[in-house]
Amino acid sequence: MDNKLLDNLRHSCAHLLAKSVKDLWPGTHNGIGPSIENGFYQDFDFGETKISESDLPKIEEKMRQILPMWKSFTYNEVTLAEAKKLFKENPYKIEMAEEFAKGGKKLMTNNPGNFLDLCKMGHVEHPDKELTHFKLLSVAGAYWRGSEKNKMLTRIYGTCFPTAKELEDFLLRQDEAKKRDHKKISKELELFLISPSVGSGFPLYMPKGALLKRLLENWLIEEKEKRGFQFVWTPHIGKSDLYKQSGHWQKFDAMFNPMKVDDDEYVLKPMNCPHHFQIFNVRPRSYRELPLYLAENATVYRYEKAGELNGLFRVRALTQDDTHAFVRDQDISAEIQKVIDLTFHVYETFGFKNYKARISVRDPKNPDKYLGEVKNWDRAEKALVDAMKSQDVEYFVAEGEAAFYGPKIDVMVKDSLGREWQLTTVQLDFVQPENFDMKYINENGKEERPAVLHVAILGSVDRFFGILIEHFAGAFPVWLAPVQLTLIPIADRHQKAANILRDELKTQRIRVDVDDRQESMQSKIRQATLQKVPFLGIIGDKEITLDNLNYKNINVNLRSRDGKNLGVYNFDKLLSFLKLEIDNKN
Ligand SMILES: [Zn+2]
Ligand SMILES: [Zn+2]
Structure with a gap:
C-alpha cells in the first residue's frame, strides 16, 4: 500500500476514534487527528474528565460497534460562517476553520454516517470494510498545537493497517521494542x-x-x-565571537545561554x-x-x-x-x-x-x-x-x-x-x-x-x-561485552581455582569475573545469563586437581549465554578461543 493510501486509512481511523470517544464522553471536543509514522493520533479536550490506558479497550469496543454503519464519507463545502455555526461547541474546530479560510483552503465538512467533522481531508472509500484492523496504543498529554501557552489536551495514539497480518506483525515488533528499551536494559x-x-x-x-x-x-x-x-x-567552551564568525550564533537555535568570563562571553560548544x-x-x-x-x-x-x-x-x-x-x-x-x-x-x-x-x-x-x-x-x-x-x-x-x-x-x-x-x-x-x-x-x-x-x-x-x-537487546558481541566471561565455582573449595584463573586471564586483557556468592550453581548461571555475559566457565571437582593449583591445570566447563554447552577447555584453549571471538568481532 502506498503512503498516501496508508495515511488516508489511518486518518479515517482517527475520525472513528473521535466519534467513539464523543459517544462515550458526551461534551468532549476533538482537535486534530493526523496520520503519523506507524499510526495516528487524535487530540481531545475531555474537560474535567481524566482517562487512562485502561479506558482504551472500552473505546475500541465502541469503535467496532460504530464501524459497520460507516459506509462512505459524504462531503459538503461550507462557508466560514456556516462552519462556525456547525461547530459552535468546539473551539478547536472553529480555530481550524478560521485557519483554513485564512489560508484560502476550501472548507469541507465530512460525514461517514453519523458524525459531522471538519478536517484537512484524505479518507478511505469504504470505512466499514477498510478500517477493521486497528488498535489503540497509548494515552499522553499534548499541548494544543504543541505550544506550552495553550491548553493541555489528551492525545490518544492508535494504529491501523490494511490487513490483520500487518497489524499483528506491528504489535509483535512493538512488544519486542518495549522489551529492548535501552533505558530498561540499562537499568x-x-x-x-x-x-x-x-x-x-x-x-x-x-x-x-x-x-x-x-x-x-x-x-x-x-x-x-x-x-x-x-x-x-x-575544550568544551569557546567565545561567542567564534560562533558569530561561523554563523551558528545567528542560525543555530540550540545553543545554551552564554556565560561571562572576565570581559569575554563564552558558550558551551554546540559543535x-x-x-x-x-x-x-x-x-x-x-x-x-x-x-x-x-x-x-x-x-x-x-x-x-x-x-x-x-x-x-x-x-x-x-x-x-x-x-x-x-x-x-x-x-x-x-x-x-x-x-x-x-x-x-x-x-x-x-x-x-x-x-x-x-x-x-x-x-x-x-x-x-x-x-x-x-x-x-x-x-x-x-x-x-x-x-x-x-x-x-x-x-x-x-x-x-x-x-x-x-x-x-x-x-x-x-x-x-x-x-x-x-x-x-x-x-x-x-x-x-x-x-x-x-x-x-x-x-x-x-x-x-x-x-x-x-x-x-x-x-x-x-x-x-x-x-x-x-x-542487541543488551547481548553485546564479545568484543564489546563489559564482562566477557563469568567463572562459576560450584562450591567453596573451587573458589581459589576460579580466582587464580581470573587473575591470569585478566593479565591477558580478558574481561572476566568470578561469581563468589553463596548461591547454587543454577542461580549463578541464571544471574550471568540475565547479565547477558557471552560465556560462563563452570569449575567443579572434575575441572581441577586440588593439590598444586596452577592456572595451567585448571579446566572450565564452558557454556554460551544461549545455553549451549561448549565442552571442557584448558587455559590455552580457552584463551585462544576468547581472543579469536574478540578479534573476529563476533
Ligand atoms: Zn478527515
Ligand atoms: Zn562540522
Whole structure:
C-alpha cells in the first residue's frame, strides 16, 4: 500500500476514534487527528474528565460497534460562517476553520454516517470494510498545537493497517521494542543513568557503560587512524565571537545561554567545527598536506526541550565522532568515497546489513538560494552521486534538501527490529572556508581555498550506544561485552581455582569475573545469563586437581549465554578461543 493510501486509512481511523470517544464522553471536543509514522493520533479536550490506558479497550469496543454503519464519507463545502455555526461547541474546530479560510483552503465538512467533522481531508472509500484492523496504543498529554501557552489536551495514539497480518506483525515488533528499551536494559545491566541532581539530558555512564562507550570510541579512532585521520582535542567552551564568525550564533537555535568570563562571553560548544578550523589555520598550509583530516570524539552541548529528552536517544550533552576534512576541489569525489567506505565498514562490523543513503542536492528552481560557485556545486553533487553509485547500496536524490552552504549524504540503517535510524552525515561545505578565510598554497605557489567535509559516522555516540543496546537487546558481541566471561565455582573449595584463573586471564586483557556468592550453581548461571555475559566457565571437582593449583591445570566447563554447552577447555584453549571471538568481532 502506498503512503498516501496508508495515511488516508489511518486518518479515517482517527475520525472513528473521535466519534467513539464523543459517544462515550458526551461534551468532549476533538482537535486534530493526523496520520503519523506507524499510526495516528487524535487530540481531545475531555474537560474535567481524566482517562487512562485502561479506558482504551472500552473505546475500541465502541469503535467496532460504530464501524459497520460507516459506509462512505459524504462531503459538503461550507462557508466560514456556516462552519462556525456547525461547530459552535468546539473551539478547536472553529480555530481550524478560521485557519483554513485564512489560508484560502476550501472548507469541507465530512460525514461517514453519523458524525459531522471538519478536517484537512484524505479518507478511505469504504470505512466499514477498510478500517477493521486497528488498535489503540497509548494515552499522553499534548499541548494544543504543541505550544506550552495553550491548553493541555489528551492525545490518544492508535494504529491501523490494511490487513490483520500487518497489524499483528506491528504489535509483535512493538512488544519486542518495549522489551529492548535501552533505558530498561540499562537499568538491568547498569550502563548509564540520568540523575535529576545533575540534570535531565545529561547522562552519567556507569563503569560498564563507560567501558562500552570507550571501546566503541577507541575502535573508531583506530579505524580512522588507519585511514590517515589525525586526532585533536578541543575544550568544551569557546567565545561567542567564534560562533558569530561561523554563523551558528545567528542560525543555530540550540545553543545554551552564554556565560561571562572576565570581559569575554563564552558558550558551551554546540559543535566542533570552528574549533577545528583554528587548528587548520594555525599556519600556512601546502597542497601537500591535503586532504587533511582532523578528528575528535568530542562532547557538544545542545539545548533540547525537556519534553523531547529520551534516554540516550535525545540528550543535551552528546559525544560526536566528528571529523573535518580539508580537501581540494579535485579530490572531493575520492575523499567522499573513502569516507563512505569507512561508514559501511563500521555498519557491517555491528551487523547492520540494511541501509540506504539520501543525497541532498540543490533545488534546481532556486539556484540563487545557495552560496558558493555553481561549478563547484555541480562538481560536488556529481561527486556525491558518483560515490554512492560505486557502492552496492540503495540511494535516492532529494532535490532542494541541501543546506545553503553545500550538498550532503545521510545514511539510514535498519536495526534488528527493522526500525530505521539516520546515523551518518557527510556534509560538504563551501561557506565555512570563506568565513574563516582558509587557504593553502598550490603547486604553482598560488593561494586556493579548500572545501570542508563535515563527517560524523555514528553521529552521536550516545545515541548510537542506545541503538546498539536495543539492536542487541543488551547481548553485546564479545568484543564489546563489559564482562566477557563469568567463572562459576560450584562450591567453596573451587573458589581459589576460579580466582587464580581470573587473575591470569585478566593479565591477558580478558574481561572476566568470578561469581563468589553463596548461591547454587543454577542461580549463578541464571544471574550471568540475565547479565547477558557471552560465556560462563563452570569449575567443579572434575575441572581441577586440588593439590598444586596452577592456572595451567585448571579446566572450565564452558557454556554460551544461549545455553549451549561448549565442552571442557584448558587455559590455552580457552584463551585462544576468547581472543579469536574478540578479534573476529563476533
Ligand atoms: Zn478527515
Ligand atoms: Zn562540522
